[in-house]
Amino acid sequence: GFPGTPGVQGSPGNSPASHHSAFSVGLTSPVSATNVPIRFNKVFLNEQRHYDGISGKFRCVLPGVYFFTYHFTIYPRDAKVGLYRNDRPVLFTYDQYKERDLDQASGSVLLKLQAGDEVWLQVYGEEEFSGIYSDNTNDSTFTGFLLYPDFTEENST
Amino acid sequence: GFPGTPGVQGSPGNSPASHHSAFSVGLTSPVSATNVPIRFNKVFLNEQRHYDGISGKFRCVLPGVYFFTYHFTIYPRDAKVGLYRNDRPVLFTYDQYKERDLDQASGSVLLKLQAGDEVWLQVYGEEEFSGIYSDNTNDSTFTGFLLYPDFTEENST
Amino acid sequence: GFPGTPGVQGSPGNSPASHHSAFSVGLTSPVSATNVPIRFNKVFLNEQRHYDGISGKFRCVLPGVYFFTYHFTIYPRDAKVGLYRNDRPVLFTYDQYKERDLDQASGSVLLKLQAGDEVWLQVYGEEEFSGIYSDNTNDSTFTGFLLYPDFTEENST
Ligand SMILES: [Ca+2]
Ligand SMILES: [Ca+2]
Ligand SMILES: [Ca+2]
Numbered sequence: 001g002f003p004g005t006p007g008v009q010g011s012p013g014n015s016p017a018s019h020h021s022a023f024s025v026g027l028t029s030p031v032s033a034t035n036v037p038i039r040f041n042k043v044f045l046n047e048q049r050h051y052d053g054i055s056g057k058f059r060c061v062l063p064g065v066y067f068f069t070y071h072f073t074i075y076p077r078d079a080k081v082g083l084y085r086n087d088r089p090v091l092f093t094y095d096q097y098k099e100r101d102l103d104q105a106s107g108s109v110l111l112k113l114q115a116g117d118e119v120w121l122q123v124y125g126e127e128e129f130s131g132i133y134s135d136n137t138n139d140s141t142f143t144g145f146l147l148y149p150d151f152t153e154e155n156s157t
Numbered sequence: 158g159f160p161g162t163p164g165v166q167g168s169p170g171n172s173p174a175s176h177h178s179a180f181s182v183g184l185t186s187p188v189s190a191t192n193v194p195i196r197f198n199k200v201f202l203n204e205q206r207h208y209d210g211i212s213g214k215f216r217c218v219l220p221g222v223y224f225f226t227y228h229f230t231i232y233p234r235d236a237k238v239g240l241y242r243n244d245r246p247v248l249f250t251y252d253q254y255k256e257r258d259l260d261q262a263s264g265s266v267l268l269k270l271q272a273g274d275e276v277w278l279q280v281y282g283e284e285e286f287s288g289i290y291s292d293n294t295n296d297s298t299f300t301g302f303l304l305y306p307d308f309t310e311e312n313s314t
Numbered sequence: 315g316f317p318g319t320p321g322v323q324g325s326p327g328n329s330p331a332s333h334h335s336a337f338s339v340g341l342t343s344p345v346s347a348t349n350v351p352i353r354f355n356k357v358f359l360n361e362q363r364h365y366d367g368i369s370g371k372f373r374c375v376l377p378g379v380y381f382f383t384y385h386f387t388i389y390p391r392d393a394k395v396g397l398y399r400n401d402r403p404v405l406f407t408y409d410q411y412k413e414r415d416l417d418q419a420s421g422s423v424l425l426k427l428q429a430g431d432e433v434w435l436q437v438y439g440e441e442e443f444s445g446i447y448s449d450n451t452n453d454s455t456f457t458g459f460l461l462y463p464d465f466t467e468e469n470s471t
Contacts, residue, residue, distance in 0.1 A: 001315025003162045020305050022222055024267035026248075044247070045222060045267040065336055065359060067459070069226075069383075071264045073251065080451075090358070091340075092451045094387065096416040102253040104262035105418035107385045110338035110359040110457055124451065137237075137249045137281065143267055145224070145304055147459055148334050160316045177462050179379055181424035183405075201404070202379060202424040226383075228421045230408065259410040261419035294394075294406045294438065300424055302381070302461055 021062050022145035023051035027134035034130050037084070037120040040142050042134075051144070057120040060113040064149035069108035070121055072140045077131035079105065082124040086117055089124060097131050110147065119144065178219050179302035180208035184291035191287050194241070194277040197299050199291075208301070214277040217270040221306035226265035227278055229297045234288035236262065239281040243274055246281060254288050267304065276301065335376050336459035337365035341448035348444050351398070351434040354456050356448075365458070371434040374427040378463035383422035384435055386454045391445035393419065396438040400431055403438060411445050424461065433458065 025040035037056030051058045060066070072079055074095045082089030095105035111119070121142055123130045134140045182197035194213030208215045217223070229236055231252045239246030252262035268276070278299055280287045291297045339354035351370030365372045374380070386393055388409045396403030409419035425433065435456055437444045448454045 001160045002317045005317065005320050020222075022267055022304060045269055047222070047269070065334075065361070067457075069265050071250070082451075089451075091455070092453050093385070093418060094416060094452055095418050096414060098255070098412070098415045100253060101255040101258060101260075101415060102251060103260060103415075103417060104250060104252050104264075106263050106265075106420050107418075107453065107455065108383050108420075108457055109455060110336055110459065112359055112361070137239075137246075138251055139249050139264065141248070141264065141266060143224075143265055145267065147336060160318050162318045163320065177379075179424055179461060202426055204379070204426070226422050228407070255412070257410060258412040258415060258417075259408060260417060261407060261409050261421075263420045263422075294396075294403075295408050296406050296421065298405070298421065298423060300381075300422055302424065 019062050019064075019149040020146060021048050021050050021066070023058060024141065024143040025051055025053070026139050026141040027132070030134055031123065031130050031132040034123040034125070034127055037122050038132070038142070044141075057118045058144055060115055060117040060119070062146055062149050063113060063115050065110055065112050065147045066119070066144055067108065067110055067147050068119060068144040069106065070142045071104060071106040073133040073138045074103040074105055074131050075133040078129055079131040080124045080129035081121055081132065083107065083109065084120050084122055085111060089122070092124060112150070176219055176306045177303060178205050178207050178223070180215060181298065181300040182208055182210070183296050183298040184289070187291055188280065188287050188289040191280040191282070191284055194279050195289070195299070201298075214275045215301055217272055217274040217276070219303055219306050220270060220272050222267055222269050222304045223276070223301055224265065224267055224304050225276060225301040226263065227299045228261060228263040230290040230295045231260040231262055231288050232290040235286055236288040237281045237286035238278055238289065240264065240266065241277050241279055242268060246279075249281060269307070333376050333378075333463040334460060335362050335364050335380070337372060338455065338457040339365055339367070340453050340455040341446070344448055345437065345444050345446040348437040348439070348441055351436050352446070352456070358455075371432045372458055374429055374431040374433070376460055376463050377427060377429050379424055379426050379461045380433070380458055381422065381424055381461050382433060382458040383420065384456045385418060385420040387447040387452045388417040388419055388445050389447040392443055393445040394438045394443035395435055395446065397421065397423065398434050398436055399425060403436075406438060426464070
């Protein structure tokens with residue numbers, strides 16, 4: 001007899017495209033509180049709602065490797081900020097302010113997170129280090145996204 | 158008679174790897190014009206040619222979520238720059254320059270774009286805010302890449 | 315005779331999920347040497363061990379497009395740093411320090427790498443440009459990750 005018809009096309013490759021987590025937020029006014037997470041209330045992107053504007057924290061739903069980055073307008077005083085992971089600061093950014101020399105400061109890092117891990121930014125120290133400024137035409141931002149999921153952990157969950 | 162031999166194996170499934178968009182560009186000389194897109198003429202990467210060095214604009218071909226980031230050398234005057242999306246600034250970066258204290262300023266954001274959307278950087282204000290410097294050993298850069306495609310929109314197009 | 319049975323289903327699409335390369339490192343103390351790669355000895359992430367803390371170099375194993383970014387605390391002198399690719403600086407970041415005005419400087423770029431390519435950060439110039447500071451609560455970091463692999467080159471290898 002004749003050969004059979006060709007098989008059907010394979011299923012699409014396992015795509016990380018179905019595993020997304022990304023947020024990008026900013027401030028509408030200067031930071032006013034210390035010793036608590038900075039609550040970014042201006043949303044550029046928060047499709048999966050993994051960033052919570054009420055608590056100021058990103059909460060990991062998909063375990064994996066995440067990229068976080070932030071950019072601050074430093075004015076009218078010094079600023080020192082910690083990137084916290086579950087109550088412990090893992091990255092610090094400090095910039096001194098001098099009159100008429102407004103500055104920009106930024107940081108970024110890759111962290112491997114487990115489901116439930118929380119990540120946020122917080123002034124490290126007292127009010128004298130809280131110089132993170134924002135208004136209609138000046139931004140201070142916090143952005144994060146899943147670089148790649150940890151399939152191992154996901155499968156074992 | 159006997160049945161024929163089995164058909165040939167189906168073709169492999171689609172790979173998300175075929176959905177890329179990425180550019181990374183810089184300047185060879187200081188910014189000289191205001192009120193127009195900054196035209197980055199030094200190419201680190203522009204494989205898909207979605208960044209147009211003539212217009213200074215990135216044009217979205219693949220709908221989805223994009224990461225944009227820029228880093229400026231601030232000299233010899235203040236600089237205020239807006240990241241524009243279709244004629245509207247969505248992110249602002251300002252840094253004041255003081256003599257003998259050359260600075261660096263940067264910003265980044267995630268934006269969900271539709272096909273045809275354009276994104277660029279532009280001095281926000283007049284010449285007094287145009288202090289974006291570049292030469293052979295000083296860079297000012299603009300980088301963007303597709304983080305993940307919006308399959309929903311693609312299918313409906 | 316009858317036609318044969320249909321062919322077996324095609325294999326799943328190639329997933330970039332199995333092609334990862336990412337590192338994120340920092341310093342525990344200020345940079346002390348010039349004319350050699352900065353050796354980042356604090357590890358935030360280095361799963362695939364493509365960053366070598368001994369040489370201070372990232373070595374490309376998977377050909378493709380990579381994103382690199384770095385953030386420096388500038389203190390107590392100016393800093394000028396080059397991002398090197400195989401012994402040639404491709405990106406420069408310079409920031410001047412002024413007393414009591416500690417600054418932050420950063421850079422980022424996308425580069426297409428071939429297997430074996432090496433990328434690192436190095437003070438560009440002599441000790442007067444080596445003001446990259448770090449201690450327990452001040453960071454200077456270097457991060458890189460594969461944005462997308464170059465399947466073409468991989469297949470031809
Ligand atoms: Ca400044
Ligand atoms: Ca400076
Ligand atoms: Ca400063």
